[in-house]
Structure formats: C-alpha cells, structure tokens
Amino acid sequence: MPELFTQIFITVIVISLAIRVWLGLRHIRHIQQNRQQVPQAFEETISLEAHQRAADYTTAKVKLRLSETIIESVVLVVLTLGGVLQSLDQLWQQWLPAHEIIRGALVICSAMLISGAATLPFDYIQTFNVDEKFGFNKMSRGMFFADLIKHSVVGLLLGGPLLFVALWLMQGAGDWWWLYLWLIWSAFNLFMLAVYPIWIAPLFNKFTPMEDQSLKARIEALMKKCGFASQGLFVMDGSTRSGHGNAYFTGFGKNKRVVFFDTLLEKLNADEIEAVLAHELGHFKHKHVIKRIVMMFGLSLLGLALLGFLMKQDWFYHGLGVAQASNHMALLLFMLVSPVFMFILRPLLAAYSRVNEFEADQYASQQSRPQYLIDALVKLYRDNASTLTPDPLHSAFYDSHPPASLRIAKLQTYA
Secondary structure, three states, X not given: OHHHHHHHHHHHHXXXXXHHHHHXXXXXXXXXXXXXXXXXXXXXXXXXXXXXXXXXXXXHHHHHHHHHHHXXXXXXXXXXXXXXXXXXXXXXXXXXXXXXHHHHHHHHHHHHHHHHHHHHHHHHHHHHHHHHHOOOEOOOHHHHHHHHHHHXXXXXXXXXXXXXXXXXXXXXXXXXXXXXXHHHHHHHHXXXXXXXXXXXXXXXXXXXXOOOHHHHHHHHHHHHHHOOOOOOEEEEOHHHXXXXXXXXXXXXXXXXXXXXXXXXXXXXXXXXXXXXXXXXXHHHHOOHHHHHHHHHHHHHHHHHHHHHHHOOOHHHHHOOOOOOOOHHHHHHHHHHHHHHHHHHHHXXXXXXXXXXXXXXXXXXXXXXXXXXXXXXXXXXXXXXOOOOOOOHHXXXXXXXXXXXXXXXXXXXXXX
16 A cells, blocks of 8 residues: 555656646747737737736746746655655654654654755745846845745744644544644634734835825725725835735734735826725625635645544555654645645636636726726736736636736626
C-alpha cells in the first residue's frame, strides 16, 4: 500500500505540473499572437501601446509563476520522498525528546520555513524585476523585507496558538478531535474577519477617512439605498507599494469597512467610482461573501475528517517518506500534500467565482449606468496592464473574473 500511494502521489504531481505548464505556455502563446492588434471592442479606448504593455507584463508574470510552480513541486518532493521531513523530525526528537507538542510545532514551522524560503526569491523578482520594469512597484527593498518580517511575526503570533491547540486536540481529544478543531478553526476565522481591518491591516498600510465630501455623500447614499451599513469609508495608501488600483469591503458583522486604494481614486471619476462600489455592493446583496465562507467551512470540515482517517493509516506516512507516524507529521503532510490533490477543484472554484462576478456586474448596472462600470473597467484594465486577450482555456481554468471581452459585452446588454 505505501508503494502504491507513493506512485499515486508522484503521478498526481507530474500530471498537475504538466497541466499547469501546458496552460501557462498556451496563455503566453495566445497573448503574443494577439499582441499586434487591439481587440475590436477596445480599439477606441485602449491604445496599441497599452495593449502591448499588458501583453508583455502578463507574459513576464506567467513565465515567473511557471518557474515558481516547478520549484514548488521539486521542493515538495524533496521534503517528502527526499527525506527532509524525516530528518527534521529526527533532529527535533533528539533535541526535545520529552516535549511532543512543542517538538511537533517546531517540525511544522521548520518545514514551512524551508518551503517559504524556496519561493521567497520569486516574490522578490516579481516586485523588483517584473513590477519595477513595468512601472508598478513603489516599494523599497527595506519596505519589502520589513513587510516580510511583519507578516511572519503576525502569522506566528496568530497561527502559533492555533497550531498548539490543533496538536493538543489531536493528542488528547479522542476520535472526534477533528470536529472540535473545526469548530475552533471556524470561530478563529470569523474572529479574524471581524478584527482584521482594525488590528492587522493598519500594520501594513495607512487608512484615512475619505475627505472628498461630495464623493462621500454619493457613496453613502448608494450604500443606504442598497441596505449596506459600514463603519466608514477609508482610503488606503496603496501607492506606497504599488501602482495597481482596487476597491474592496473588509471586515465582518458590525466592523465592515469600505476601502479604496488612493490609486483608484486618482484614476476614476466620481461616476466610475460609484459604479465600482455598486459592483462590490452586488457581492454583498447576493451574499457572495457569506456563501464563500460557508463553502470554505464545508471544505475544511471534509478535509479535517479526512485527516482524522489518514492519521491512522501507516501507508499515508510511509508513502510520503516518513517512517514514524505522529500527530504533527500527519498534520504537516496533509498541509503540504492536499493542495496537490485539490488541484482538480481549481476550475470549478474559478467558474463559481466568475458567476458571482457576472451577478455583481448585473446588480451594479441596476444601481448605476452600465456605461460607467464599463468605463471604469476599461481604465483599470489599461492602468493595471491586464491582458485583453487571455487564452480561453487558461482563463477558464484559473481566472476568478471573466475575461475583459466577455465582461464588457455582457454589461453592454444591460444598457
């Protein structure tokens, strides 16, 4: 059985990697083949220069992510079948033989550190090579590493206690530990949704109340009309890190906030900003966020129940290069390996997300003129260097938002 599971694991990695690379190369080829001609629907709004810039930017990003995907797969195999996890486990067992939970947490943190260190160079290249070349990066190297340290500290402070709770439950809560952990994990996530905009987000960006009283009045009137209550309208200093623009809701329950990137406010006029907000309100009206939370909780419940079964199977450990079964190794192996097997869900989740985006667009067209949202989207496509000609198959597999041409065409039917 261990040999069979090893073969299945390797097969799934090879197939998923082959699909990712194939889709990425298709995407690059399709973009470059259409580089010399702006799609007809955008000929009057997007220049050839902007279109080619988007094609080259997307190509550069895809090439980098393909390299990262290959490295991630290699690192995963080295950690598991290559025996690195086994060596880490033995090393910490020698140092802390009598502290199983602490030792387990250190093994998991060590493996995550190795995995993160392997992919960190790609984030650096994305920021200081790709984004820098195309004029999007506003970060200094000091800010980049300061953010990295802050993310690591926050992750350790928040995730550390949760990890100890998980290992403690796995050790002493009996056969139903996974259900108890799921309840705690779900409560923790709801808590984080509520406190993130107040405690966490300000560690990385500055949020200031919106000062444009005319725009603020329009937005508040729209939110009141849509039945959306928030704790305020805020402008985020996104320009300190990137030239990209966006707007989003954050928080949960009574702590909901509406956040605009300062770069977005600079690029769009009041009608277009209102239309973008109407789209975000469409997600609220259709309860997309709640539905996604329920979906996430459902998948996590199934995942933890599966882990409850796998941790009792010797073939699960032996098939992944680990000689000795343990709670912490079961959790670590599941965290590392489950994304490989869940790869098949990617197009289904992307398709569901695109349906949500179409629903939000339709709602926005009812609250504002469709042309305003079209104009806003075109500016965002242009200024964010988003390709107008993605490969259809790559887009169907990965993209959470509909392709520009389909999205604009659909909005035009509402006019």
